Amino acid sequence: MTTSVRLSLSSLRAHRRRFAGTFLAVFLGVSFLAGTLVMGDTLRAGFDTMFGDATAGTDAVVRGADTITTPGEGQGARRPVDTGLAATLARVPGVAAAVPDIQGAGQLVGSDGRPVGGQGPPTLAGNWITDPRLNPYRLAEGRAPERPGEVVVNRGAAEKGGLRLGDSTVLRTPDPVRVTVVGLATFGGEDGMGQVTFTGMTRADAEKYLTARPGEAASILVRAAPGIGQQELVDRLAPALPRGVEAITGQESAQENTDMVSSRFLTLFTTFLLVFSGVALLVATFSIHNTFAIVVAQRTRENALLRALGASRRQVTAATLVEASAVAVTASAAGLAGGVGIAAGLQALFPAIGFPFPGGDLVVTALSLTLPLAVGVLVCLGSALLPAVRAGRTAPLAALRDTAVDSSAASRTRAVTGLALAGLAVATTLTGVLVSPSVWLAGTGAALAWSRSSSSARSPPAPPSASSARPWTGCAASPAPSPGATPCAAPGGPPPPRAPS
Amino acid sequence: MTTTATTTRTAARVADAVKVYGAGDTAVRALDGVTLGFPAGRFTAIMGPSGSGKSTLLHCAAGLDTLTSGSAHIGDTELGGLDDRRLTLLRRDRIGFVFQAFNLVPTLTVAENIRLPLDLADRRGDPEWIDALVDVVGLRDRLHHRPSELSGGQQQRVAVARAFAGRPDVVFADEPTGNLDSRAGGEVLGLLGRAARDIARTVVMVTHDPVAAAHADEVVFLADGRLVDRMASPTADRVLDRMKAFEVPS
Ligand SMILES: Nc1ncnc2c1ncn2[C@@H]1O[C@H](COP(=O)(O)OP(=O)(O)OP(=O)(O)O)[C@@H](O)[C@H]1O
Numbered sequence: 001m002t003t004s005v006r007l008s009l010s011s012l013r014a015h016r017r018r019f020a021g022t023f024l025a026v027f028l029g030v031s032f033l034a035g036t037l038v039m040g041d042t043l044r045a046g047f048d049t050m051f052g053d054a055t056a057g058t059d060a061v062v063r064g065a066d067t068i069t070t071p072g073e074g075q076g077a078r079r080p081v082d083t084g085l086a087a088t089l090a091r092v093p094g095v096a097a098a099v100p101d102i103q104g105a106g107q108l109v110g111s112d113g114r115p116v117g118g119q120g121p122p123t124l125a126g127n128w129i130t131d132p133r134l135n136p137y138r139l140a141e142g143r144a145p146e147r148p149g150e151v152v153v154n155r156g157a158a159e160k161g162g163l164r165l166g167d168s169t170v171l172r173t174p175d176p177v178r179v180t181v182v183g184l185a186t187f188g189g190e191d192g193m194g195q196v197t198f199t200g201m202t203r204a205d206a207e208k209y210l211t212a213r214p215g216e217a218a219s220i221l222v223r224a225a226p227g228i229g230q231q232e233l234v235d236r237l238a239p240a241l242p243r244g245v246e247a248i249t250g251q252e253s254a255q256e257n258t259d260m261v262s263s264r265f266l267t268l269f270t271t272f273l274l275v276f277s278g279v280a281l282l283v284a285t286f287s288i289h290n291t292f293a294i295v296v297a298q299r300t301r302e303n304a305l306l307r308a309l310g311a312s313r314r315q316v317t318a319a320t321l322v323e324a325s326a327v328a329v330t331a332s333a334a335g336l337a338g339g340v341g342i343a344a345g346l347q348a349l350f351p352a353i354g355f356p357f358p359g360g361d362l363v364v365t366a367l368s369l370t371l372p373l374a375v376g377v378l379v380c381l382g383s384a385l386l387p388a389v390r391a392g393r394t395a396p397l398a399a400l401r402d403t404a405v406d407s408s409a410a411s412r413t414r415a416v417t418g419l420a421l422a423g424l425a426v427a428t429t430l431t432g433v434l435v436s437p438s439v440w441l442a443g444t445g446a447a448l449a450w451s452r453s454s455s456s457a458r459s460p461p462a463p464p465s466a467s468s469a470r471p472w473t474g475c476a477a478s479p480a481p482s483p484g485a486t487p488c489a490a491p492g493g494p495p496p497p498r499a500p501s
Numbered sequence: 502m503t504t505t506a507t508t509t510r511t512a513a514r515v516a517d518a519v520k521v522y523g524a525g526d527t528a529v530r531a532l533d534g535v536t537l538g539f540p541a542g543r544f545t546a547i548m549g550p551s552g553s554g555k556s557t558l559l560h561c562a563a564g565l566d567t568l569t570s571g572s573a574h575i576g577d578t579e580l581g582g583l584d585d586r587r588l589t590l591l592r593r594d595r596i597g598f599v600f601q602a603f604n605l606v607p608t609l610t611v612a613e614n615i616r617l618p619l620d621l622a623d624r625r626g627d628p629e630w631i632d633a634l635v636d637v638v639g640l641r642d643r644l645h646h647r648p649s650e651l652s653g654g655q656q657q658r659v660a661v662a663r664a665f666a667g668r669p670d671v672v673f674a675d676e677p678t679g680n681l682d683s684r685a686g687g688e689v690l691g692l693l694g695r696a697a698r699d700i701a702r703t704v705v706m707v708t709h710d711p712v713a714a715a716h717a718d719e720v721v722f723l724a725d726g727r728l729v730d731r732m733a734s735p736t737a738d739r740v741l742d743r744m745k746a747f748e749v750p751s
């Protein structure tokens with residue numbers, strides 16, 4: 001063991017408490033980062049499963065080949081296909097069933113006269129697909145719509161609107177349509193696809209009310225006859241398709257859905273956690289810099305003594321850096337555990353706040369562990385570098401002088417900045433925790449709806465503005481301990497005298 | 502009384518040493534042309550009124566500080582020509598220090614503190630020598646204690662052991678007994694004297710105490726940054742008389 005290492009380890013042992021704030025800041029930053037990554041992977045896997053399950057019976061999807069890019073939309077909408085094509089495709093050898101999937105916007109009015117879902121998640125309507133294997137929704141209660149005006153509603157929406165089987169209400173498409181609830185449906189085993197409301201009408205009603213012209217469908221869902229693979233089915237469909245229409249396998253379609261949800265919802269979600277993690281790491285940077293600046297200042301005499309006794313600048317710098325890495329590694333390692341804990345906690349929290357979290361175990365990849373660890377250690381070492389170099393520059397004579405040791409204005413500025421940042425971080429984090437569920441929900445809804453109705457492009461994604469507009473100030477006065485507070489409270493007077501006896 | 506160290510080899514010396522602190526109106530001439538050699542294997546005491554430049558002389562002779570003009574040598578090495586790295590190595594390998602206070606690294610044990618210069622040099626040193634030193638300073642039962650668990654006298658004894666651990670050419674001590682009572686101070690002085698005489702080390706010590714100075718082979722007197730007198734084979738009484746002599750005129 002080199003002298004530098006031993007010096008820093010014994011110093012760490014002796015000053016454990018001084019590093020508590022630094023430890024906490026690094027721990028939080030790494031936790032958020034690791035939690036975000038684990039959560040992202042887990043959600044992605046969960047959505048994969050969810051879409052995979054819901055559309056398991058769909059072997060091919062026939063849709064407009066080109067996307068029409070409309071301003072304001074990230075990805076383009078597709079041109080609708082002719083509902084009549086379904087009948088043509090049903091006659092292709094190897095096709096067991098082909099049904100049009102008509103989609104549009106439809107907001108239910110609840111029993112209290114207020115729209116279900118409010119301004120938040122998208123409200124969708126479509127034709128109730130009678131082939132149960134092609135319909136992503138499952139009938140849970142009641143029956144499928146048969147006569148004009150009869151609808152199936154997803155159970156979550158019905159509960160929210162206080163609608164029961166047999167109730168009559170209005171569906172705004174946006175023109176008001178009188179409807180009667182005859183059935184309740186589930187999606188992927190849950191009461192709905194996130195907070196999205198879905199109303200399933202008869203095909204005739206859907207054509208009449210939901211699309212610009214009758215005979216337009218978002219896509220045609222095709223089921224293969226036994227023994228026919230998805231790719232084989234697509235190959236067989238191809239010759240029967242008119243120009244401008246394409247067929248993709250059900251798997252590809254599910255993958256696209258997952259990707260679109262990932263690109264919208266997950267991005268939103270991870271951005272939130274990453275912002276917290278960034279703030280925490282920023283606070284960590286200041287906290288570490290501040291702590292080490294103070295440690296180095298308080299230890300001026302000790303470092304000067306080492307220099308007087310023949311320690312090179314590099315040895316003194318190294319001793320400080322070793323100290324920083326020891327803090328970094330332990331805090332980051334604890335942060336990894338914390339991150340997995342955060343992900344597990346969110347997974348448990350989601351169902352409790354009404355968001356049906358796609359099931360499945362936590363997905364912990366090597367990247368979600370190594371990246372936060374590396375970031376934690378680098379941030380720690382990076383912010384300790386300057387104080388460490390300053391430690392190395394200590395003049396040996398400082399050991400012999402009894403002058404008070406640095407508590408310059410600069411370090412006080414640092415302390416104030418650190419304190420302010422710590423406060424901001426706590427406020428941000430708490431606000432985030434408080435508002436984020438609704439933001440996530442709104443965001444999820446938007447993304448999910450968007451991915452499903454991208455062809456009709458009728459329901460613009462709801463902005464998560466309502467929730468993010470909540471003021472930040474509510475949390476600022478929270479008594480929660482701030483990560484940077486400990487080291488910030490430390491500077492000021494000269495170090496305690498060390499004179500023997 | 503003003504004899505010079507005759508033909509003996511000098512372990513350390515300064516020539517025309519001038520040290521000016523600050524600049525302009527606030528400049529302080531702490532050393533004003535001192536020429537002085539410390540003979541090898543001898544115990545020299547430096548005395549003088551407060552502010553006379555004793556500590557400054559010690560620091561400059563030991564490579565802890567640089568002279569404004571003049572030269573300082575350790576053996577044949579001119580300190581003015583060394584960069585920070587070489588000066589550091591020279592302090593580590595050829596010089597021992599005992600300061601008045603704060604001599605020990607508080608987080609290291611007694612044993613680790615004693616070995617510190619050797620460890621910094623990645624040298625094993627001479628285990629028997631260090632073992633003997635531990636006995637000389639009487640700290641065998643304190644080796645695994647931390648400095649804060651020792652008395653002031655014990656801490657200074659650790660510092661003395663550390664100063665000699667690497668068998669340096671010269672050991673400099675700046676008021677090593679300043680904070681100690683007479684008994685503890687006597688122990689430390691006895692140690693320094695024995696080290697010089699028994700094991701032929703060069704020891705240079707700054708002190709205010711005539712009794713401490715009497716342990717030395719020779720006393721040199723500084724006043725206002727100049728060398729004003731030297732006294733061989735000092736006794737406490739004679740040193741006291743000499744001190745009184747230059748307190749009166751100024
Ligand atoms: N870093 C410094 N900056 C400015 N002046 C200094 C500095 N160090 C010492 N001096 C001045 O140089 C002169 C000599 O100081 P020095 O410490 O060498 O005296 P000393 O003989 O050791 O005194 P004492 O017995 O009180 O320790 C004093 O006037 C002192 O004020």
Ligand SMILES: [Mg+2]
Pocket residue numbers: 555556557
């Ligand atoms: Mg002095």
